[in-house]
Amino acid sequence: MQLSVIILNYNVRHFLELCVSSVEAALVDFDSEIIVIDNNSSDDSCQMMKERFPEVQLIENKENSGFPKGNNIGVAKAKGKYICILNPDTVVAEDTFVKVLAFAERQKNLGIIGVKLIDGAGKFLPESKRGTPTPWVAFTKITALYKLFPNTTLFDRYYAGHLAKNQTGEVEILVGAFMVMEKQLYLDVGGFDEDCFMYSDDIDLSYMVLQKRKSNYYFHETTVIHYKGESTVKDSTYMKRFQEAMNFFYKKHFKVSVLFSIFMKIGILFFSVIKMFQGKRIVQKGKKHFVLYSKNNSLVNKLANVLQKKVVFHDLNTEKMELPSLTPPELPIEILLDANTIPFKKCIAFMEILKNKRFTFKIVSKENEFLIGSDNSNERGTVVKIDV
Known part of the structure; x- marks a missing residue:
């Protein structure tokens, strides 16, 4: 089998339906499968899948086991040479997989492929391509130095500033909303680390692939909608898990001083508070x-x-x-x-x-x-x- 698309769902029934509809349209000419893992949703996601998409393999978890474990369960069932980790709040184009897999087949040392992501308003999402968040790179992100000094090699690494949004090339870190890679490579690096519940899992996976001396790529020739935030309410629980996720990544991969650890803790708290308020619903007033x-x-x-x-x-x-x-x-x-x-x-x-x-x-x-x-x-x- 050529491709297995893995979609982990949690309480986003309507976004999941739209996502699977778009994926089915993109897999017409593929020897492929779709695997949906539901992390114990309280909505009617599973019932909808059984009624609307009976041909899709549905795995119903009895608990919310987190992003890494949920995806690992799906990949274990996958039969494809390639897998695509895909968020349920995404919409792919009919030729997305055709283009991505053609690109994959041309690479000799392939790691992970990510694509151009846009939000629900059509705007480019900069996290489509990122650099490794080393202590210095994380510092430039938290202090917004990357905004003050754009197009400067010293400061623009967090969002892989060496590549324009319409330029394909090697990057270090890709976002878990859309990741294509060979299943065997996923297994070789151990998949998503289940010690991380969510949020830094994609950074960790990308980094582990780099340590295997593989090349990760940002591929701009297809665009995918990522509505973002559908599975997560940005509340105090979000803040706690975001801090835990970043601490997890640094403890696993970097040795840092006590002073820097304190600074990062303050910075992560500040950053997560901003994210929480950004997540509050913006109501558009007036006529339209x-x-x-x-x-x-x-x-x-x-x-x-x-x-x-x-x-x-x-x-x-x-x-x-x-x-x-x-x-x-x-x-x-x-x-x-x-x-x-x-x-x-x-x-x-x-x-x-x-x-x-x-x-x-x-x-x-x-x-x-x-x-x-x-x-x-x-x-x-x-x-x-x-x-x-």
């Missing part, structure tokens, strides 16, 4: 336009009833994704992308093209059951159910 991009005109009235607003229809039979003239033009625009009639790749491309503060996006799910999306990377996403 709604524009539906679809080939199905009958969907307009249904969405207008759900949103209690007028929805402007843009017929994609014209093959042009241009914005219609709207009055008043200064109002923010919510773009509704119909995944039933628009390829996921086109949805992703449109979000990248129109990324700015004026536009927000929601995707209409397969079967027209819900709208889903998020307005920025610091908030949890929104699900709006549609009466079928």
